[in-house]
Amino acid sequence: MALFVQKFGGTSVGTVERIEAVADRIVATRAQGHDLVVVLSAMSGETNRLIALAEQIQAQPTPRELDVLVSTGEQVTIALLCMALHKRGCEARSFTGTQVRILTDAAHTRARIREIDNQRIRAELDRGAVVVVAGFQGVDEHGNITTLGRGGSDTSAVALAAALKADECQIYTDVKGVYTTDPRVVDDARLLRTITFEEMLELASLGAKVLQIRSVEFAGKYKVPLRVLSSFEDDPGTLISLEENREMEAPIISGIAFTRDEAKVTVTGVPDVPGIAYKVLGPVSDAGIEVDVIVQNVAADGSTDITFTVKRQDVDQAQDIVSKVAAAIGAKSVSVDKKIAKVSLVGVGMRSHAGIASLMFKTLADEAINIQIITTSEIKISVVIDEKYLELAVRSLHSAFGLGGEAAAAAD
Amino acid sequence: MALFVQKFGGTSVGTVERIEAVADRIVATRAQGHDLVVVLSAMSGETNRLIALAEQIQAQPTPRELDVLVSTGEQVTIALLCMALHKRGCEARSFTGTQVRILTDAAHTRARIREIDNQRIRAELDRGAVVVVAGFQGVDEHGNITTLGRGGSDTSAVALAAALKADECQIYTDVKGVYTTDPRVVDDARLLRTITFEEMLELASLGAKVLQIRSVEFAGKYKVPLRVLSSFEDDPGTLISLEENREMEAPIISGIAFTRDEAKVTVTGVPDVPGIAYKVLGPVSDAGIEVDVIVQNVAADGSTDITFTVKRQDVDQAQDIVSKVAAAIGAKSVSVDKKIAKVSLVGVGMRSHAGIASLMFKTLADEAINIQIITTSEIKISVVIDEKYLELAVRSLHSAFGLGGEAAAAAD
Numbered sequence: 168m169a170l171f172v173q174k175f176g177g178t179s180v181g182t183v184e185r186i187e188a189v190a191d192r193i194v195a196t197r198a199q200g201h202d203l204v205v206v207l208s209a210m211s212g213e214t215n216r217l218i219a220l221a222e223q224i225q226a227q228p229t230p231r232e233l234d235v236l237v238s239t240g241e242q243v244t245i246a247l248l249c250m251a252l253h254k255r256g257c258e259a260r261s262f263t264g265t266q267v268r269i270l271t272d273a274a275h276t277r278a279r280i281r282e283i284d285n286q287r288i289r290a291e292l293d294r295g296a297v298v299v300v301a302g303f304q305g306v307d308e309h310g311n312i313t314t315l316g317r318g319g320s321d322t323s324a325v326a327l328a329a330a331l332k333a334d335e336c337q338i339y340t341d342v343k344g345v346y347t348t349d350p351r352v353v354d355d356a357r358l359l360r361t362i363t364f365e366e367m368l369e370l371a372s373l374g375a376k377v378l379q380i381r382s383v384e385f386a387g388k389y390k391v392p393l394r395v396l397s398s399f400e401d402d403p404g405t406l407i408s409l410e411e412n413r414e415m416e417a418p419i420i421s422g423i424a425f426t427r428d429e430a431k432v433t434v435t436g437v438p439d440v441p442g443i444a445y446k447v448l449g450p451v452s453d454a455g456i457e458v459d460v461i462v463q464n465v466a467a468d469g470s471t472d473i474t475f476t477v478k479r480q481d482v483d484q485a486q487d488i489v490s491k492v493a494a495a496i497g498a499k500s501v502s503v504d505k506k507i508a509k510v511s512l513v514g515v516g517m518r519s520h521a522g523i524a525s526l527m528f529k530t531l532a533d534e535a536i537n538i539q540i541i542t543t544s545e546i547k548i549s550v551v552i553d554e555k556y557l558e559l560a561v562r563s564l565h566s567a568f569g570l571g572g573e574a575a576a577a578a579d
Numbered sequence: 580m581a582l583f584v585q586k587f588g589g590t591s592v593g594t595v596e597r598i599e600a601v602a603d604r605i606v607a608t609r610a611q612g613h614d615l616v617v618v619l620s621a622m623s624g625e626t627n628r629l630i631a632l633a634e635q636i637q638a639q640p641t642p643r644e645l646d647v648l649v650s651t652g653e654q655v656t657i658a659l660l661c662m663a664l665h666k667r668g669c670e671a672r673s674f675t676g677t678q679v680r681i682l683t684d685a686a687h688t689r690a691r692i693r694e695i696d697n698q699r700i701r702a703e704l705d706r707g708a709v710v711v712v713a714g715f716q717g718v719d720e721h722g723n724i725t726t727l728g729r730g731g732s733d734t735s736a737v738a739l740a741a742a743l744k745a746d747e748c749q750i751y752t753d754v755k756g757v758y759t760t761d762p763r764v765v766d767d768a769r770l771l772r773t774i775t776f777e778e779m780l781e782l783a784s785l786g787a788k789v790l791q792i793r794s795v796e797f798a799g800k801y802k803v804p805l806r807v808l809s810s811f812e813d814d815p816g817t818l819i820s821l822e823e824n825r826e827m828e829a830p831i832i833s834g835i836a837f838t839r840d841e842a843k844v845t846v847t848g849v850p851d852v853p854g855i856a857y858k859v860l861g862p863v864s865d866a867g868i869e870v871d872v873i874v875q876n877v878a879a880d881g882s883t884d885i886t887f888t889v890k891r892q893d894v895d896q897a898q899d900i901v902s903k904v905a906a907a908i909g910a911k912s913v914s915v916d917k918k919i920a921k922v923s924l925v926g927v928g929m930r931s932h933a934g935i936a937s938l939m940f941k942t943l944a945d946e947a948i949n950i951q952i953i954t955t956s957e958i959k960i961s962v963v964i965d966e967k968y969l970e971l972a973v974r975s976l977h978s979a980f981g982l983g984g985e986a987a988a989a990a991d
Contacts, residue, residue, distance in 0.1 A: 183635045217655070223595045225662040232665070235673050236658035239651035243629070246648035250637040253644070261647050265677060266722050310678050 174324035177211035190251035209240025230275035241301035264304035271305035278313035318379030329389035339398035344405030355571030419516030430482035436499025586736035589623035602663035621652025642687035653713035676716035683717035690725035730791030741801035751810035756817030767983030831928030842894035848911025
């Protein structure tokens with residue numbers, strides 16, 4: 168008999184029918200003898216409806232009152248799910264963030280969890296009830312309602328799992344789990360059965376939008392095994408856990424992430440003096456523009472080239488800023504390329520395996536795909552290429568590293 | 580500088596525009612230097628929408644979870660009103676029933692208030708903020724959310740006024756106040772400027788549906804001056820207060836209430852033995868049917884007639900029940916009259932004035948209106964008449980007791 172924390176997102180509880188389906192799933196898990204804490208989001212669309220009401224009144228709604236307002240969304244779903252469980256003869260009780268005392272700091276609309284009082288939940292579990300908790304919300308030390316920001320329900324679930332030392336935190340969503348790459352690009356993309364927290368962080372930040380990064384970090388920190396699975400299918404999904412738990416025969420590469428919403432800015436002929444990178448990039452950061460990849464190469468003539476990527480929507484602003492700086496420091500030119508894509512191989516296995524980078528470069532070369540930028544980290548190699556080769560690059564790398572194959576059939 | 584508790588009902592906060600109008604009104608009151616605690620209902624229709632969601636899942640939703648669900652309605656309006664006040668530069672803070680600790684018993688969906696912790700409210704008032712409280716809801720000693728039942732927001736307001744020893748509890752609604760009778764029936768019905776709690780109770784229970792009876796009882800018990808006024812007009816409305824505060828020249832009769840949703844059941848030839856009224860009426864009450872007027876007359880032959888009225892929708896069921904009893908006890912007949920109406924004169928002045936009843940009977944006789952039943956209490960005389968004479972009866976009594984006149988112009 169295990170203790171699971173299960174989180175169901177907005178689309179999983181988007182209608183009364185879906186709430187009933189979630190209740191069926193919970194009853195089935197209870198029938199296997201497991202204890203359950205269930206964390207819910209608001210019905211899909213509800214949070215946006217409430218925010219729109221607020222914005223009709225105040226362009227920038229007061230954060231404290233916005234939290235009072237939007238926290239009603241989850242309060243509605245926890246009550247409805249408990250009713251659906253009661254109808255099935257299943258003991259259940261709902262709790263708001265205040266009631267279960269998910270203590271946070273006072274940073275309204277983006278609060279951080281400090282502590283969870285698990286006493287009341289334990290008492291309910293001991294009497295055999297399913298505990299249904301409103302996600303996304305907490306309470307500060309003065310009793311004010313707080314919310315954790317978008318995707319906060321995932322964080323609530325992980326925090327509860329950590330506080331209760333649950334056997335697993337299961338995030339039910341509308342995808343089956345984490346794939347070796349995007350199944351829409353590569354036909355035989357394979358559903359990963361296990362993946363490490365580090366790999367998940369790299370895959371998530373690179374565009375595989377399955378889980379909120381924050382909740383993955385949180386789960387990793389507190390060593391909470393995290394499972395991503397579909398609320399519409401019967402499949403164990405993907406288990407995200409500590410590296411130590413991985414199977415011996417795990418492949419070197421776990422997955423291939425990619426993004427096409429970046430653009431590249433190159434400044435050439437920059438005088439190669441200390442602090443020059445800060446002079447060029449400081450003003451970009453100051454403008455609130457997030458810089459992703461940065462590479463710098465010193466040329467033979469003592470000048471240097473600096474290339475960096477930003478979100479495509481920010482590139483015009485970044486170009487303006489950098490052009491002014493370039494003029495001031497006597498750089499040669501500033502150019503922009505919006506038609507780029509970034510492809511990344513991710514895998515903890517590459518730590519102990521040589522030859523990953525060279526196989527990657529060879530594969531791309533065989534397809535005559537030119538690499539514009541290369542960056543590496545311990546468990547990731549990223550290349551920036553011309554956007555038009557993106558699908559070709561992902562498919563050939565997926566095949567070259569043997570990521571598809573047998574298990575692929577389970578992926579659709 | 581006074582402290583007012585102001586309650587705004589569902590239609591007063593039914594749209595964002597109306598919430599903005601309420602904010603304007605509050606800012607104007609604050610500008611006069613008064614302290615304010617504002618109690619809100621849910622936006623009109625919202626509570627019913629939530630209950631409908633619940634009933635899609637459970638025909639009889641679990642009361643505890645129903646309270647968790649419907650209490651979100653008021654939580655939405657308190658947040659929105661605070662935003663509207665902040666937009667106007669007015670300090671304000673919202674509180675749920677849990678946050679302000681409106682402690683109730685554990686009777687979900689019909690809880691009774693036990694105690695209110697006014698410490699937090701006092702602190703907010705002291706720092707110059709308007710305190711906006713969710714009506715209709717409270718919290719039990721275990722932290723469970725409770726609701727007070729329909730119309731509970733009026734009760735919340737009165738309870739807060741009592742706990743804070745407010746100078747007045749002002750109930751904003753969609754009517755201007757309490758009238759001498761229904762203005763739709765009598766053209767020159769006059770808006771009452773003052774009325775006693777006792778009179779209000781009689782008028783309310785007889786069909787002048789301005790205030791929840793429970794909140795009037797509560798206000799009377801705790802001696803909280805209660806004012807009913809329109810949230811759409813500028814008018815002081817009607818003040819409901821202790822008899823001692825009334826003006827010396829107050830008229831003997833305050834108002835005329837009437838109802839046409841009753842029906843009459845008459846059982847004739849009932850053996851006149853002790854306990855016979857219980858034998859006839861007990862089974863009616865046991866079936867959950869509320870009995871209003873009851874009269875019994877002993878005839879010369881030692882038998883008796885029992886007549887009573889019930890809500891018109893219950894009369895067929897009542898007739899079935901009583902017919903069985905009548906057969907069992909050997910009564911002569913059971914007859915039903917659905918076309919009746921009840922007219923009541925209400926006024927504390929009649930305690931010390933003789934001749935009220937006779938003027939009433941004479942007035943009706945002059946119009947050739949036959950009286951079927953008469954019942955009296957200390958401050959009320961009610962008659963049951965043929966429904967078709969209702970308007971005529973109300974108009975002639977209104978005129979005979981001098982209720983219309985000068986102030987009538989203010990009534991529309």
